[in-house]
Amino acid sequence: MADREGKDLPPSLPHEEELTFRYSREERLSMAPPRDGSRIDSRPFWRNTSLMILLLDVVVIVIMALIYHFFLAPRDWEVIASGYVWRLEAVSYQGRILGSVKVRRDDERVVPVQVLGYAGFQKEELSSSGEPLFSGIAGEGEGPWVFTFSLPLPESDSQSPTIYVLLQVGQETFLLSREPRRID
Structure with missing residues (x-):
């Protein structure tokens, strides 16, 4: 027998068998350890670290969104201005909308x-040139x-339509809006 270069190969040894x-x-299954199922079925989700990290990311994002929505988001019906x-x-x-503007001090050093106040249902129609719906001194x-x-x-x-209140406080003007609650 010859290889590619034409050299003779040594004869195979007599003790080599195919x-x-x-x-x-x-036979293979009889040698396998017994399966009790505890390893496969117990906590399959926690064995996969990628899924665990993904779940924790989603939970953190949902918690952050809820905190922002309920505690940090600006509200159209509340504003801090002029120390109040x-x-x-x-x-x-x-058949009527009863409204109130509640004022409290945000800072003890504020002056009265x-x-x-001007109120209406269209914010485009509100202006501080007409007769105010309410007036007074806060502080x-x-x-x-x-x-x-x-x-x-x-x-x-x-x-119930959205009600808009234009407040003129000293030289500042700001707008509050809210949809009234129904009491029947």
Whole structure:
């Protein structure tokens, strides 16, 4: 016998035999350790670290979103200005919208301020040029101070419309808005 270059190969040794492979599934299974199922079925999710990290990421993101939504998000019905916290409350009752602007001090060193309030259902129609719906002075005496007002409920809307209150506090002007709660 010759290789590729034409050189003779040594003859095979007499004791070399051709290898044979035998496979018996039953024999292999009989040598396997007994399966109790505890390793496969117990906590399969926690064995996979990628899935565990993914789950923890999702949980952290959901918790952060809930904290922002309930505690940190700005509210349209509350504003801090001129050293006071201004909060709009409104309810719909017997064809009218009853509203109040509650004021409390945010800082003890604030001075009393003149407040003029204009309310309506369209923020484009609100202006500080007409007659104010309510007026008063916040900051005199003990707080909190409450300014109340009442508006007729528009007949065209079946639901309570959003109410807008334009507050003129000293030289500052800011807008509060809220959808009234229904009390029937």
